[in-house]
Structures are given as structure tokens and as C-alpha cells.
Amino acid sequence: MGRDDAVNQSDRCGDADGGSAAPSRRKDARRNKETLLEAAATVFVTSGVDAPVRDIASRAGVGLGTLYRHFPTRADLIIGVYRHQVQACADAGPALLAAAPSPHDALRQWIDLFVDFLVTKHGLAAVLRSDQAGFAALHDHFLDRLLPVCAELLDAAVTAGEIRADIDALTLMRGVGNLCIGAESDPDYDARRLTRVLVDGLRRPH
Amino acid sequence: MGRDDAVNQSDRCGDADGGSAAPSRRKDARRNKETLLEAAATVFVTSGVDAPVRDIASRAGVGLGTLYRHFPTRADLIIGVYRHQVQACADAGPALLAAAPSPHDALRQWIDLFVDFLVTKHGLAAVLRSDQAGFAALHDHFLDRLLPVCAELLDAAVTAGEIRADIDALTLMRGVGNLCIGAESDPDYDARRLTRVLVDGLRRPH
DNA sequence: GACGATACGGAACATCGTTCCGCTTTGGCA
């Protein structure tokens, strides 16, 4: 819990928007966006990513209209808050593959990293799984960044003959994400151990 | 999908309340309760277990007050609708243990049964996992009926030396339940296969 | 048939997401 690795650092850089949209020309707009991200990050920790939108707006000291202009959906807000951590997790993949004694070991370590990230974000895993309209962007963002990494690790392990080949990266990631649901609020449920059992189950039966 | 086994039959017997509460002395009350259960079962199939309460009440042709009197929480309604199927799943455990070639095989088959049940009920797995207040009763009901069965199968497999001993029945059931979340609405996500991988992972490493 | 207990129905209230629009601020320009 709370391992001090690259994935769980919460620093964000100055620019609130790491994406493709051009930052506003107006200073107040940029400041509000940044303020909203900070407020959201705080509220997410205490109330989870399902916290009422009003709570976030009021903590940021802005109106609802302002929040919705900068972040049309809750998914946008969540992406904004966790963008850098997701990227760090993605970056860790190739490094682990290079350093670990075997591809399966790298996969296991990488999934540990992913699980540590998810489990420390109240409700993130649940909303990541959500099929509700409006969360597609969140889903896509995670998949865009992490799926290729997972696929690379998986392929390497399959090529090395270490694991079975009938589970694709998408299914595995969703499974791991699902296993993390509720883990943050229940000390009796050990999502980390369970994901390791799952990854163990990938091993080629002989 | 839609396997015709004992667990997935949807018949209910005459008495709407299989639980401990004494049935009402009034005929209209008993009839309304039964009507509500039928309406809920129908609505759950089409709109999932998260369907608006009003939809169920209106389909049953009763007022909201009536619905809330008979089923104070959504969990009570869900329990009422699926009570018999849960019981059938519980009953299948000992039978499988007696018939299967090995305890681990029995466990695998029983979990297949459980997964088949969950996957065919839109949103059930998700709400089963929910930590929200009001769903504790649902959680407890499932655990009361199924946890002992799971524990028995797990113990037998451990005793037979087939699987590792560091995963308890509660964790396993929650993990399986979690793996089923969203499976009903996404053909690309194969919860059955994933749960088999998980159960495979339980095998004692040698 | 009368009467008390029980149950019914749905209006009313609370919460939350989302939209909309009149007002304010900002940045560029003369």
C-alpha cells in the first residue's frame, strides 16, 4: 500500500491540459482549469471519483458552468487528474521488460504497478469499467495508453512460451481492472493477491 | 450463454416471500408483492437491476409507496427476484463435489455455474459488489447462501493438495463476482474464460 | 354491516447531473 513508485506520484506540471486542445488565451480560464484539477484531485481522494460535481466546483470556488466548460464530462476531469500517472505506468512497461528476468515476470510486475495505481484511487476501477455513456473517453484514454504496453508484455511472454495464448491484452486488462473494484474500501479483499493468482493462471499448463 | 441448467431456471413458487417475515394477512398485499416481483423480474431483464423504481411500480400497476413498503431497498427486490436461483446454485455445490473427478474440478464447475448466473443478470455483479449503503443486505444474502458452499469446495481442493491455501473463499467469490462485471454488455469481454484462468491460477505450483 | 387495522397511491421533497443565458472579465487595438 502506498508504494513510493513512479506511478503513484501525484505531481502535475504547470500546464493543466496535457492533451491536444490548445490552452485558452485568457489567464483566468487557465487558472480556473488548474484550480478545478486541484480541487478534483482533493475531492477524489476524500469522496472518490463519484463525488458530486457541485462539491468540486464549490471547492474550486467556481460555478457549475465553469466546471462544465472546462470538463464537459466527469471522464474529462478524471483523465485530467490522473493523466500523468497513467503515462508513468505506460512508460514503466518497456523498462520492466528490459530489466526483469523473464517476460512473465515483467508482466506480473507491471500488473502489480497498475493494480497499485487503481487500488489507491477510490472508485476509479469501478468507473473505468462503467459502460455508462460519457465514460467512453475515460475508457479509451486508459486503453490508448496502457493496452499497447500490456499487449507488448503479453506477446513477449507468449513468444517465450511462458503463458497460454488464448487471452488477449484487452480481456486481461479488463479482468485486472475488475478485480480492483472495491479493493480500496475493504481490507478483507486482497485485489493484489487475486491479480497475481490470475497472472499465475496464465502460465502454460504442461 | 443461456445454458439450461438448474441455476438459470426462473420459476418461483407461490409464496413471494421465501424469507423469514410472516406473509401479510391481507390478500391484496400478498398479490401486490407477487405482482411487484414479476414486474421487477421483467424490468431487470430489459433494463438491468438498476432500472428506475418508478418503472417497476408502474409496470406492476402499483404506487411507489406500495413498492417501498414491500421492498424497502432495491436489494430486497433483487433478493426476492433471484432468491431461488441463488439457492439452486448453493444446492449444486455438494452435488458437484460428489460427482466430479476431483475437488478442483468440482470447484471449477461450480464457479462456471455461478458465473453463468451472474453474467445473465444485467448489472447484478456490479451491484453485488457495490459498497453503497442499502446493498449490504444483498451482499449478505449472497454470502450467506454461497460462501459456505464455496468454502467447502475450496477446502476439499486444498485438503486434496490440488490448490494453494492462501486464498480464502470470500476473496475468491468477490474476485469471481468482480470478473463478471460488465460481461453481459460486452461480447469482447469473456468473463467465463477469465474466471477459468483465475481458478487455474489457484493450482498449487510445483 | 360496522369498525379498526392494514395497505394503497401519489404528491412532495431531496439530490444530482446538465443546460442555458444574462452579466463580467480579459486581451488586443486604436
Place this chain on the structure above:
DNA sequence: TGCCAAAGCGGAACGATGTTCCGTATCGTC
């Protein structure tokens, strides 16, 4: 510096949903 159009802001208002409450209707009994 002063002006102005564009951009942004705030929060009232609306719709959906869960939940409560109470006046009225119905049932079972005597």
C-alpha cells in the same frame, strides 16, 4: 489609456431519480 468584441463566468432552472409521508381506500373480523 480607453473601448469593445470575444471569451469566460456564475448560478438559476430543468429533468431524472430515490425516498418519505399522510389522507384515503380496502380488507378481515366481529
